[in-house]
Amino acid sequence: MRLLDAEGVRHPDAAYDRWVGDVDDAALLRLYEDLVVVRRIDTEATALQRQGQLALWPPLLGQEAAQIGSARALRDDDFVFSSYREHAVAHARGVAPVDLLRVWRGAVGSGWNPHEARMAPMQVIIGAQSLQAVGYGVGILADAEREGRTGDTEVAVTYFGDGATSQGDVSEAFTFASTWSAPVVFFCQNNQWAISEPVSLQSKVPLVERARGFGMPGVRVDGNDVLAVLAVTREALHRARTGGGPTLIEAVTYRRGPHTTADDPTRYRTSAEIEHWEARDPVARVAAHLRGRGVLDDDVEARVQESADAVAAELRAGISQVEDPSWEAIFADVYAEPHHELAAERDAYARYLDGFEATGEDAR
Template identity: 55%
Template sequence: MTVESTAARTPRRSAGSKAGTTGTKRTTSTTKKAAGAAKSAEPALVQLLTPEGKRVKNAEFDKYVADITAEDLRGLYRDMVLTRRFDAEATALQRQGELGLWASLLGQEAAQIGSGRALRDDDYVFPTYREHGVAWCRGVDPTNLLGMFRGVNNGGWDPNGNNFHLYTIVIGSQTLHATGYAMGITKDGADSAVIAYFGDGASSQGDVAEAFTFSAVYNAPVVFFCQNNQWAISEPTEKQSRVPLYQRAQGYGFPGVRVDGNDVLANLAVTKWALERARAGEGPTLVEAFTYRMGAHTTSDDPTRYRTDDERLAWEAKDPLLRLRRHLEAANHADEGFFAELETESEALGKRVREAVRAMPDPDHFAIFENVYADGHALVDEERAQFAAYQASFADEDGGK
């Protein structure tokens, strides 16, 4: 029975009452239709390894990992284990007061190692401040990542030495840098590609929208790699976007794809595909690696204040390292000797990182005031004096620190 015929057979009400009832019914109907449409349009997720470590087929992307060997798989696992060990050591060093801050990648190893190993040497990377796994793939020594977080340098490595740009703290700006660099590659006639990493939170920044526009209009050879770890600090993704992030690419005129961010093989395959498109002159691609940040946003964050233990435990069951280890064991690609040797190598890396950080100088607490203005400024002078007084308040009676 239609809404109109129901209204005709009921006692006459005021215009306001009738309109309200009809509006409610129509709204409910519309809501149900929208919910049904949303359910039928669930995002397609590219996956080659299940959480249980089972290899599954994908007609479109299998060919990009068709030649992968058991040695290659062990190498990917080694990359993820050592990256996680380095990351854990850096977190511990921050807790011990050796670093001012640290942004952990815990849980995002597969997205970073998979995409990082898809790159050619002549490709160029524009990271955020969390791409420790990609830095590892590019040959940047892990200890060089820590100077900035200790406050003793502004980067710690030559970007052109590894085609890996310095970490970018300003949210989203590296996507514009990557787009401009990619446009330059086209002008130079080179066949290399550029990849820009950013998070789901950065996808809300205007810089990212501008980068999408320019890259599409100029057909720039750039891959936008969004690690959707589902939390922009304490803000969940569903409060930032009404559609899955990869679908935004459609509005700019280039393809987007969502990949299982905890599946290192899928990330490797999808990124290879996107990079090949870029090198072939087919323009940009948006890759959304759907993953989860298992730790805090940074060491100054407390994720227990805004998310549940149940959510974290559910994602721990999809751990990228555990997934690949299960596959290696089931396929007899690795034995206990391999895992034991890797554990020894992992501990040695942790020790080297500890010693390197503790050998670094203490940061110059007043350097922050030196380069604000070329000719000095009265307000900066005042703030410097206030900070000096604050520092002096920690001195003991003997004048020591």
């Protein structure tokens, strides 16, 4: 499904236009600014990693529309379970720029308060977050039944990549969600590559076809079209809120950068492929549409870029102030109650560090 093509031309759609009927020029301009800001955050974070300020960074370049379009469809009471690349989703949920980077600096276990952002800490184990979302969704149903509530509910939304669909966790999540009619939206960002494995080797059919096999609706959307993504996500959220159960959304997009900053994508991708997707850039198509309508001009574009640069400056200044944790911190908040094995490990590590002090060596 597509509403804005690569040239920024708006195409009517009888089924989905009603889901974005409130998105006027001003609202689309705000979405455009979101895209520019999160791309600038990503660029700055990549530079910070190259400069040694972060241990690692998973770029989102090329996937901005899939994340912003879906995240801006959410209500404040919805809860997000993401993988490790959904920086734009976290930004849309109100996470401060520097808090996006704390984990990747190795300073904390989670950069934000999940209860305040209504977004769980990022999940590195591939596909595990899908099961967590379903558990949360079943909990929503249990709460509603206990409290005697019917009708409108909050929704659990989980993000994962095409590679995660090859994991058993995701298939199990589909089964449980469909069986229980849980209020869950499965949002798959098909960015064409699971590290160096192309999606063509992961599935012989479009990933959205799996929805039918698990007995739930599925929709395949142009993941580089922020307006179309907003529309299909709103529809899926409405279905989940009103007792219609889960939906699988396959947002077809492209990871233009490396899998992480430890990856070299030139070893498995061609320049022709990258150029093909660069011509379908999610930011450029919104800009073209807004310029065609006279909403975006050089002055407005400069203002948006200035706003993005200010966020990047805040990011850089903030990360330089993040202090490294003490060694004791790794043993804190592991168990709710005192645990003798953890205490023994802590004492053993303390003795190990004391040994370096005795010799005058640096423990690091």
